[in-house]
Every structure is written in structure tokens, then in C-alpha cells.
Amino acid sequence: MTIPATGYRLHRFPPLAQPMGAPGDALLDGQWQESALDLQQKLEQGFAQGLEQGHQEGFRQGVEQGKQQGLIDGQKEGFQSGFVTGEQAGRKEFNAAAKPLNELFTQLSRWQAEREQQQRHMICELVQKVAQQVIRAELTLMPQQILTLVDETLEALPGKSEKVTVQLNPHDLERIRQINRELPAHWKLVANNELAVGGVHLVTEDAEADAGCDSRLQACMDNVKQHLLDESSAERVSDRLVAVEDIEEVEPMLDDDLNPAESEAVNG
Numbered sequence: 001m002t003i004p005a006t007g008y009r010l011h012r013f014p015p016l017a018q019p020m021g022a023p024g025d026a027l028l029d030g031q032w033q034e035s036a037l038d039l040q041q042k043l044e045q046g047f048a049q050g051l052e053q054g055h056q057e058g059f060r061q062g063v064e065q066g067k068q069q070g071l072i073d074g075q076k077e078g079f080q081s082g083f084v085t086g087e088q089a090g091r092k093e094f095n096a097a098a099k100p101l102n103e104l105f106t107q108l109s110r111w112q113a114e115r116e117q118q119q120r121h122m123i124c125e126l127v128q129k130v131a132q133q134v135i136r137a138e139l140t141l142m143p144q145q146i147l148t149l150v151d152e153t154l155e156a157l158p159g160k161s162e163k164v165t166v167q168l169n170p171h172d173l174e175r176i177r178q179i180n181r182e183l184p185a186h187w188k189l190v191a192n193n194e195l196a197v198g199g200v201h202l203v204t205e206d207a208e209a210d211a212g213c214d215s216r217l218q219a220c221m222d223n224v225k226q227h228l229l230d231e232s233s234a235e236r237v238s239d240r241l242v243a244v245e246d247i248e249e250v251e252p253m254l255d256d257d258l259n260p261a262e263s264e265a266v267n268g
Helices: 025-141 144-156 170-178 213-248 250-267
Strands: 164-168 187-191 200-204 208-210
Touching (some): 025 144, 025 213, 144 164, 144 170, 144 200, 170 187
Parallel strands (some): 164 187
16 A cells, blocks of 8 residues: 555545445335324324314304304394284283273263353353343433434345334333434334333335344354354364373383383393
8 A cells, every 4th residue: 555645544434325225225214104104194183183173163153153143133033022012912901991091081071061061151141131231221221222223224124115114112112202303204113012122123015124132132142152162162172182192192102111121132
């Protein structure tokens, strides 16, 4: 062997990698394949376990959400159904309880209306009697007012009357003659015992007319009575309409009281 001039010699290290086909290659290859199969099985098992766990967790969450949603929907539907049923039952009970009150109200209204009618008639009769007394007293003091009534009545009659018969109460006729008033020549004054004081009955060739104070007063009182009775009827109708509106207002009030409970139950 030749030694270099430096005094050192080269050393060759053996290679780390063994060439293919060495005796231990088959054993190492088998172990590697077994490790790969074992790893593949573990991966498959882990995937299956993860899939199963995910399925179970998703199923559990779905069931829980379904229960909660079903509970909310059930509460809402149950409340609505119960509200409608309760409202109908309450309305029925209210109508049954209000029926006697309505009948009592009708009876009281009828009694009040009859009493008002009686009072109005009594007032009209009293006014008429007082007016009659005042008119008769006025005619007693001023009998010439009777002749004024005759003139007004003749002007209202159709046509021109050539002959006029004026029928008067005997006392009125006597007082008129006492005042010595000049009367038209075609007037004929006649006493009539059937006429009351202040009564005047005219007879012409074409017509007859009652010119007395009582007839005029009666016509005036008829208008007053008609006005009072019409006013009383209008007031009764108005009172009944107000009573019906008051009863109908109860239902919206009940609805307003129940709406907050409905909202709270649905939101809860």
C-alpha cells in the first residue's frame, strides 16, 4: 500500500443505506404494511365514530329545537283556541246575565215614558185652563174684543158675505150692546145659550165658522201638545240608542283587557 506524501491515509466509511435485496428488507416491508393497515383502520374507525357522534348530536339538537318550536306553536294555538272558546262562553254568559237587566230597563223606560206623558198632558191641561180664565177675564173687561174676532174670521172666509149672523153667549151679547158700538148693518147678533163665554159662531150665506176664543185656544194647545209629545218620543229613542251603545261598548273593553295576556302568552 502506498502512503501519501502527507503521511495520512484515506478511510472509507460503510454506506448507511443497504442495497435492495438485503436479508432484512422483507421483514421491514411487512412491518410497514401492517402499520399502514392499522393506521387505515384507525382512520376509518375515527371517521365512523365522528360521523356517529355528529349524527347523534345533530339528532339531539334537532329534537330539542323541535320540542321548543312545538311548545311555542302549541302554546300559541292553544291560547288562540282557548281565547275564542272563552270569549264565546263569556259573551253567552254576559248576554244571559244582561237579559233580565234589559227587560228591567225596558219596563222602567216604559213606566218613565208613561209618567212623562201624563205629566205633559197635565201641564197642557193646566196651561189651557189658566189661559181660558185669562181670556174670559179679558173679554169680560173688554167685550169689544169679541167683535175683533168676528172681523178676523170674516176676512178669512171665502167670498164676500152680504148677510152675517153672529151667535154669541147671552152675557157677551148683553155686554156688547151696553158699549153702544156701531155694528155693520149686515151683521145680525143672536144669543145662543149653548155657547160658552167668549164663544162666537158665524153663519153666512156660503159658510159657517167658529170664531170663539176657546176654539182658537184649543188649536193652539193642540200644536203645543204635538210638539211636546214629539219631543218626548225623540228623547226616548235617543235614550234607548245610548243604552244600546253602552252595552255594545262592553265587548271592545273585554277585548282590550285580554289582548295583553294574549301577547304575553305568545311571547313567553
